[in-house]
Amino acid sequence: MRNKKITILGIGNLLYSDEGVGIHVLPLLEEKLAKYDNVEVIEGSTDGMRLLETIEETDYLAIVDAVNAGKEAGTIITLVDDEIPAYFGIKMSIHQLGFQEVLSAAKLRQTCPKQMVLFGIQPASLSLGLELSPIVQAQLPCVVEQVVHQVEKWCHTS
Numbered sequence: 001m002r003n004k005k006i007t008i009l010g011i012g013n014l015l016y017s018d019e020g021v022g023i024h025v026l027p028l029l030e031e032k033l034a035k036y037d038n039v040e041v042i043e044g045s046t047d048g049m050r051l052l053e054t055i056e057e058t059d060y061l062a063i064v065d066a067v068n069a070g071k072e073a074g075t076i077i078t079l080v081d082d083e084i085p086a087y088f089g090i091k092m093s094i095h096q097l098g099f100q101e102v103l104s105a106a107k108l109r110q111t112c113p114k115q116m117v118l119f120g121i122q123p124a125s126l127s128l129g130l131e132l133s134p135i136v137q138a139q140l141p142c143v144v145e146q147v148v149h150q151v152e153k154w155c156h157t158s
Helices: 016-024 026-032 047-055 082-088 100-106 140-157
Strands: 007-013 039-045 060-066 075-080 113-119
Touching: 007 016, 007 026, 007 047, 007 140, 016 026, 016 039, 016 060, 016 113, 026 140, 039 047, 047 100, 060 140, 075 082, 075 140, 082 113, 113 140
Parallel strands: 007 039, 007 060, 060 113
Antiparallel strands: 075 113
């Protein structure tokens, strides 16, 4: 049996403070997951449909992003498989193709990973700025811990 491919995908826009959380967390995840040769950490930014191939070619997908679920700022939101499209993505423009559309395309093509888990953080600020808000920044270690735990779980799934 081939090694399961696990992809960690950080998405977001670094120009809008907390909307960039999925990108800010990637260096921490790369460090914690370096021992796994079957884990790929990818910066998806706001790539939209260009991420379809990435999704289709992995067995397990963990996504990290800002998620507006109407919760208190800094709340960590974990969604699995079909729960994801209902809450996913904060569109910063009416022209932006959201990740919901990418997931829909993968479902239509019947090429979704075996399991997808979204680790989101409720943003405190989406204003123009390169830094995360202090409350979201403080949640990064917890998100890293949850992603690493999920990777370990997938690695031990038969």
